[in-house]
Amino acid sequence: MASYTKRGKTWQYTVSHYVEGKPSHIRKGGFRTKSEAMSAAKEIEFQLSKGHVAITKNTAFSEYFKNWVELYKVGKHKTTFIRYLNSVDRVKEYFKDMPIQKITSNHYQKFLNEYGIGKSRETVRKLNTHIRSCVKDAIEEGYISVDFTRKAEFNATKSAKKSEEKHLNFDESLKLYQFLLNNVSKESISSYLLLLGLVSGLRFGELVGLTIDMFDFESNTLKVERAWDYKEGTGFGTLKNEQSKRTISIDDAVMSKFRELFKELPEQPYGLVFFSRVSKVSVLSNEGVNKALKNLLQQLNIKPISVHGLRHTHASILLYQGASINSVSERLGHSDIQTTQDHYAHVLKEMKERDEQIAINMFRKNNTNLV
Incomplete structure (x- = not known):
């Protein structure tokens, strides 16, 4: 009553x-x-x-969010967990000790609008995703009764990179592949990493975490079992998720290059392939490899992308060449197919448009007399 x-x-x-x-x-x-x-x-x-007990005692939203992250997200990959903690900091900065019970949709929208200054829409969306999951649990637990994130708009002042700016097209990737295949040198170990990144789609941490024993030259396959924490230099770490532990097939021409490299390579600490004797973190740095890639692409008159863009290039070309989204998802080590669909929606759209043209012309192509 x-x-x-x-x-x-x-x-x-x-x-x-x-x-x-x-x-x-x-x-x-x-x-x-x-x-x-x-x-x-x-x-x-x-x-x-329904038997739910409403909690009327005021609870600071920032404190509730922090406790929620530490309870439910602690098992996430280190990088992912840090992103959640960053989201906690943003909430603390804006809402301070404001009770979750007093936050309205208007309050929350103002928060997102302010956060979106100088940021891309995708960055704002990711923050909202973290908070919205927490808010849904707060509703179930009886802290609040209304989802104040429900109708949030992602306003931002910075344009996100266009999909095509994050990866190379097929002709560009073929040009890069041919150059690297013919010019890899043990004097520049980064050239081997770039070549392998292009043909494998591995994350940078997975690439620098590779050891010689992960290469199987009989089957031309590569095992991905662990990554290297290249950001903080703490050594071997876990993969991003369970699905990231995988074995993938590699171009035999590329494998041949690595077979030759290993014959001449001096004994490496931990058996690391991309160990660097001049780097403080003991493996090739992300910054250094990005610089090498930028210089190489400029030399080939190709628009610059990051090393991570090689992963996007690999996946985009596989999809456009007709590989199933299931196999691409497994090859990339994504946690689920939805992740792959979200990342490569632009390619899937292009494929749909191409397939519609195939459907339209499938009979007319060989039946020119039809009216």
């Missing part, structure tokens, strides 16, 4: 119910209109009817 009281310029609801046979009351105020208070009260009554 709910009742409503006007307190100054705002409205308050009181929902009466019984806890273990004793009367109890849930109150919340600050609503601009009586209808808003009634709507919120009905949601509380609905939750109570």
